[in-house]
Amino acid sequence: MKEQPRSDLNTLQALRESEQRFRALVTASSDVVYRMSADWSEMRHLNGREFIADTHEPNRNWMERYIHPADRALVQVAIEKAIRQRRVFDLEHRVILADGSLGWTHSRAVPMIDDAGAITEWIGMASNVTDRKLAADAFAQQRRLYEAILTNTPDLAYIWDLDHRFIYANEGLLKMWGKSWAEAIGKNCLELGYEPWHAEMHGREIEQVKATKLPVRGEVPFTGTYGRRHYDYLLVPVTGEDGEVIAVAGTTRDVTERKQLESSLVEADRRKDEFLATLAHELRNPLAPIRNAVHLIKMRDPQDETVRRARDLIDRQLQHLIRLVDDLLEVSRITHGQVNLRVEKIRLRDVLDDALEVVRPSAMARHHRLCFELPPPDLFLTGDSTRLSQVFQNLLDNAVKYTPEGGEISLTAQRHGDEVAVTVRDNGIGISPEVQARIFELFTRVHPSDHIKTSGLGIGLALARQLVKLHAGRLEVRSAGAGSGSEFVATLPLDAFPVVETSEPSQPAGTVVQKQRVLVVDDNRDAAESLAMILSLSGCEVAVAFNGLQALEQIRIFRPDIALMDIGMPGMDGYEVAQRIRAEPSTRDLALVALTGWGQADDKDRAASVGFDRHLTKPVDPAELDAVLTLKRKGSEQKGSELFSVSGK
Ligand code: ADP
Numbered sequence: 025m026k027e028q029p030r031s032d033l034n035t036l037q038a039l040r041e042s043e044q045r046f047r048a049l050v051t052a053s054s055d056v057v058y059r060m061s062a063d064w065s066e067m068r069h070l071n072g073r074e075f076i077a078d079t080h081e082p083n084r085n086w087m088e089r090y091i092h093p094a095d096r097a098l099v100q101v102a103i104e105k106a107i108r109q110r111r112v113f114d115l116e117h118r119v120i121l122a123d124g125s126l127g128w129t130h131s132r133a134v135p136m137i138d139d140a141g142a143i144t145e146w147i148g149m150a151s152n153v154t155d156r157k158l159a160a161d162a163f164a165q166q167r168r169l170y171e172a173i174l175t176n177t178p179d180l181a182y183i184w185d186l187d188h189r190f191i192y193a194n195e196g197l198l199k200m201w202g203k204s205w206a207e208a209i210g211k212n213c214l215e216l217g218y219e220p221w222h223a224e225m226h227g228r229e230i231e232q233v234k235a236t237k238l239p240v241r242g243e244v245p246f247t248g249t250y251g252r253r254h255y256d257y258l259l260v261p262v263t264g265e266d267g268e269v270i271a272v273a274g275t276t277r278d279v280t281e282r283k284q285l286e287s288s289l290v291e292a293d294r295r296k297d298e299f300l301a302t303l304a305h306e307l308r309n310p311l312a313p314i315r316n317a318v319h320l321i322k323m324r325d326p327q328d329e330t331v332r333r334a335r336d337l338i339d340r341q342l343q344h345l346i347r348l349v350d351d352l353l354e355v356s357r358i359t360h361g362q363v364n365l366r367v368e369k370i371r372l373r374d375v376l377d378d379a380l381e382v383v384r385p386s387a388m389a390r391h392h393r394l395c396f397e398l399p400p401p402d403l404f405l406t407g408d409s410t411r412l413s414q415v416f417q418n419l420l421d422n423a424v425k426y427t428p429e430g431g432e433i434s435l436t437a438q439r440h441g442d443e444v445a446v447t448v449r450d451n452g453i454g455i456s457p458e459v460q461a462r463i464f465e466l467f468t469r470v471h472p473s474d475h476i477k478t479s480g481l482g483i484g485l486a487l488a489r490q491l492v493k494l495h496a497g498r499l500e501v502r503s504a505g506a507g508s509g510s511e512f513v514a515t516l517p518l519d520a521f522p523v524v525e526t527s528e529p530s531q532p533a534g535t536v537v538q539k540q541r542v543l544v545v546d547d548n549r550d551a552a553e554s555l556a557m558i559l560s561l562s563g564c565e566v567a568v569a570f571n572g573l574q575a576l577e578q579i580r581i582f583r584p585d586i587a588l589m590d591i592g593m594p595g596m597d598g599y600e601v602a603q604r605i606r607a608e609p610s611t612r613d614l615a616l617v618a619l620t621g622w623g624q625a626d627d628k629d630r631a632a633s634v635g636f637d638r639h640l641t642k643p644v645d646p647a648e649l650d651a652v653l654t655l656k657r658k659g660s661e662q663k664g665s666e667l668f669s670v671s672g673k
Contacts, residue, residue, distance in 0.1 A: 027572070031232070033530070034518065036663045049107065050071075051070075053149065054073060054151075055073065055149040055150060055151045055152075056070065056071060056072055056075055056076060056129070056131075056149065056151070056152075057070070057071045057147075057148070057149055058070040058071070058133070058147075058148045058149075058150065058602060059145055059147055059148070060133065060145060060148065061082075061144040061145055061146075062107075062135075062142070062143040062144055062477055063107065063408065063667045064103045064107070064146065065084060066082050066083065066084050066086075067079050067082065067083055067084075067086035068082045068145065069082075069092075069214050070086075071120060073152075074122065074128065075121065075122065075129075075414070076120070076121055076122055076127075076129075076153045077089070077090075077122045078120055080240075080607075087099070087100075089120070089539050090119050090120055091117065091118075091119060091120070092117070092118035092119060092120060092126060093359045094118065094119040094589055095118045096220075098115070098117060099117055102114075102115045106133070106146075106481045107135075107143070110135055110137070111135075111141065112132055112133065112134050113132065113133040113134075113146065113148065114131075115130075115131055115169040116128065116129070116130045116131075116153065116157070117129065117131065117430045119150075120324065126153040127152060128149065128152075128153045128154045128156075128157035128158070129151065129152060129153060129154075130151050131148060131149075131150035132148060132149055132150070132151045133146040133147060133148030133149075133358075133529045134146065134147055134148070137536065140409045141253070141267065148428065153554075153633065155213050157381035164213070164289060167413045168670055172193075172473070174194040175195045175196075177192060177194070178195065178196065178277075178278070179276060179277050180193075180194065180197040180275065180276040180277075181193075181194040181197065181273070181274070181275050181276075182194065182197050182274050182276075183262065183272070183273045184212075184230055184271060184272045184273075184274070186214045186228050186269070186270070186271065186272075187212075188213070188227055188649075189210055189211060189212050189269065189399075190208055190209055190210070190211060190212070190216070191209065191601060192209070192273075193205070193208050193209065196321075197276075199249065199396040200248040200249055200250060201216060201217075201248060201249070202248065202249040203216070210253070213226050213227070218246075222244065222315065224286060225242075225244070226357060227609055229242065230259070230272045230344070233259050233260065233269070233272045233395075234269045234272065235260050237261045237263070237269060238261075239259060239261075240256055240258070240259045240555070241256075241257070241258050241262045242256075242257055242259075243255065243256045243257070243279070243470065244257065249634050250278075251280050251415070253280045253303070253473075254279050254280045254283050255276045255277065255278055255279065256276070256277050256279045257274055257275065257276040257277070258274065258276075259272055259273070259274045259383070260272070260274070261273075273461035276568070276648035285583060294473045297355070299351075299354050300352050301352075302354065304349050304350075304352040304353040305353075307345075307349045307352075308349055308641075308643060309548055309551070310550075311345060311346055311349065311641065311642070311643040311645065312548070312551045312554075312555075312557075312619075312642040313548065313553075313554040314342060314564060314643070315342060315346070315643035315644070315646075316392060316551070316554030316557070316558050316631070316643070316644075318335060318338055318342060319558050319646050320341050320554065320557050320561065321335045322335065322339075322588070323454040324556065324560075324561075333626070334485050346391070346643060348481065349487070351481055351484065351487065352483070353484045353489050354483065354488075355483055355486075357465065365407065365408035365411060365494055365495075366408050366410070366619055367406055367407060367408055367599050368407075368408075368409070369404055369405075369406060369407040369519065370405055370406070370407055370412070371403070371404055372399050372444060372446075372516075372518075373398050373399050373401050373403065373407055374409065375409050375412045375416065375435065376396070376399070376416055376435060376446065377396055377398070377414045378413040378414075378417075379413045379415075379417040379420055379435075380394070380396060380420070380435065380457070380469050382413075382417045383417060383420040383421050383424055384419075384616070386421065386424050387420075387424050387433060390424055390427075390429045390430075390431070391429050391430045392423075392424060392427060392429070392430065392431045392432065392433050393431070393432045393433070393473055394433050394434065394435075395433070395434040395435075396434065396435040396436065397434075397435070397436040397437065397441070398435075398437065399437035399438075399444065403439065403518060404438070404445055404519040405444075405495070405516055405517070406519055407495045408491075408495075411491045411494075411495075412485075412491070412495065414488075414491065415492055415499075415514060416435070416446065416448065416514070417490050418484040418485070418487070418488045418551045419448040419488065419512045420433065420435065420448055421484070422485070422512075423448055423449075423452065423510070424450075426450065426452045426510070426658075427450040427451060427452025427453070427509075427511075428452065428453070429617055431450060431451050431452055432450070432451045433449070433450045434447075434448070434449045434450075435447070435448055436449075439518065439625055440515075441495075442517060442518050443515050443516065443517055443518060444516055444518050445513050445514070445515045446513070446514045446515075446516070447511060447512070447514075448511070448512045449509065449510070449512075450510055450511075450665065451509040452509055452510060452512055453506065453507065454468070454503045454504065454505055454506045454507050454508040454509050455501060455503040455505075455506075455510050456503075456505050457505065457507050460501050460502075460503060462487050462670040463485055463498070463501055464486055464488075464489040465486060466482065466486040467481065467482040467483070467486075468485070468486075469481075469482040485499075488514075492514050492516065492552075495517075496516075496585055497514060497517060498514075498515050498517035498519050499512065499513070499514045499517050499552050500512070500513050500515075500535075501513075516673035522549070539564065539565060540561055540564045540565070540584075540585045540586055540653055541565045541566075541567075541582065541584040541586070542559050542564045542565070542566050542567075542570050542582065542584055542585065542586045542588060542653070543561065543566075543567050543568075543569060543575065543578050543579060543582060543583045543584035543586070543587040543588070543589075544556045544566060544569070544587075544588050545568075545569045545570075545571075545572075545574075545578075545587060545588065545589040545590055545593075545598070545601070546570070546589075546590040546593075546619065547571055547573040547590060547593040547594060549570060549571055550567075551590070551642070552568045552570060552590075553568060553662075555588065555644070555649075558646070558649070559649075559653075562650070564653065566582065569580040571593055571594070571595055571596065572593055572595055572596025572597065572598070572600060572601040573595070573596060574588065574667075575587065575601050576601060576605070578606060579605065579611050579614065580611075584614065584657055585614070585615060586614070586615040586616075586652070586653070586657075587605070587614055587615070587616055587617070587651070588617045588619055588640075589601060589602065589616065589618060589619060589636075590619065590620070591618055591619065591620045592620065592641075598618060598619075598631075599630065599631070599634045602616055602618075602631075602634045602635045602636055603634050603635065605635070606634070606635035615636045615637050615652075615655040616634065616635060616636045616637050616638075617639070617640055617652050617655070618631040618638070618639045618640065619638060619640050619642055619644065620639070620640075620642065621643075622643060627639070637651055637655060638655070
């Protein structure tokens, strides 16, 4: 045997070792290993690593066997390019797996080139990238879904990085800015043309979200491509896996229309209140002379029975009308929180007695049995007795109205510690649970007039609850539903220390102590003349004036002790007349009583400030009229201004 030269032996040895290393490498790799003919027409060998099927014999249908039909053209193009350039084949494509399903591979093959420079074959490795590819696909899919939402939402969506730069802005926002993605992304608010205060505000908010990890909400006007609009925004933290804030995301909504609607609602509501107040005022004006006329007829005491009955009917209906008008006035006071209390120590029993007296006639007329269990006389409250009596009158009145004839109505008061619960119960038509939920809202009327013949504006309970609340109490309703009767419970705090009663006799009402000279001033002739007639019948000497100038003239000539003066007169109004009277030394002592249809707290304040001694609300209650007739000229006995606490209500 011919001996091999030493160097050849070394070369052979080196080759063998190299081959061994190559095989070890191939065996150690988890990748698919394959060999292709020079022109890739034939696959010579493939170790599929249980990822794809093995090939032990050369075959020419490898393309059909391994490559996904949709990617075959792609693979072919890449092969041709690699052959042409004699460079690495490198491609990610879909393959048919051993079990026939679809997978992804990243395949790389290098050409083996002989000494003559010709490609002899290709050696390739292909890794299984199915999981990564599917995850990336799922991610891209999800991104497309989010993009679809973010692009089509009418809201503006955006993300700031921790340096306050926009790293995302949706289509809507880009359009509102009038900028492209490239122009906007990477910029901060100031660079995007926000006014400095606005940019600084968002800067502070981003820092706040970063520091607190809590959302921030705000509303701001902004002028963009759609003009000046109002926006409502919410900024939230975006946190990384470690819980740290990595960005701040925001959504912004155009609320211009909503704000306009809101303000038009507020405006409509304001106009409604104004209308109700004006309506009540206008209704009061004609009521004043009618009330005076009824009072006059009473004073004349007609003998004819029919006339007496007619007079009483007018009187009853008038009282009703006055209450409705008063309720209307109250609405605007409640809505403006202008219900003022004249607070004093009051005995609960007296308040309930008053209320019972008022409703007794209507309860009798409907043949109701009225049961009551009045509290002991030593239960005192701090409050406004007229207002509290109004509350219980209203509850009792409702019980009378909403209970079919012959019903049973009870009024009880029970002390629980330092509170008292006053309950008005009836066995009437009851209130369903849904209605109970809104019964204390203004204008809630549940039984339209066809069902039960009642009158009312749906104000009483709203007012009652408000008044009880002003007394630091609560008003609640209970009813087992329609037909089961109703129960209203007012819980009020009691005075910790009952006051000791003073037994000072009160001034008897209705007596005119001396013959007074009274001037009546009102531009409504009927009102002025009817009031003048009542005053004459009461024994006063009376003069009448129909405007401010006439009033000043009469004061000079007639020299009255008291002037009863309407405030709202054309030309010189009552305030101005009063100011002139007070400014003139010869008339400044005159007792001045304001008459108005408003009865609002600020009217009273204003009347007091220009020098009126008292204030009466039209239509004037005859008893209150008697009370003011005891007024004296200033300086004679009492100072008139000290009496100003008496109200016309
Ligand atoms: P109104 O002037 O209509 O009586 P309220 O505010 O006093 O106004 O009452 C509101 C509505 O609550 C009434 O229209 C009536 O439907 C219902 N309601 C009030 N009290 C009773 C009651 N005792 N029984 C049944 N329904 C009642």
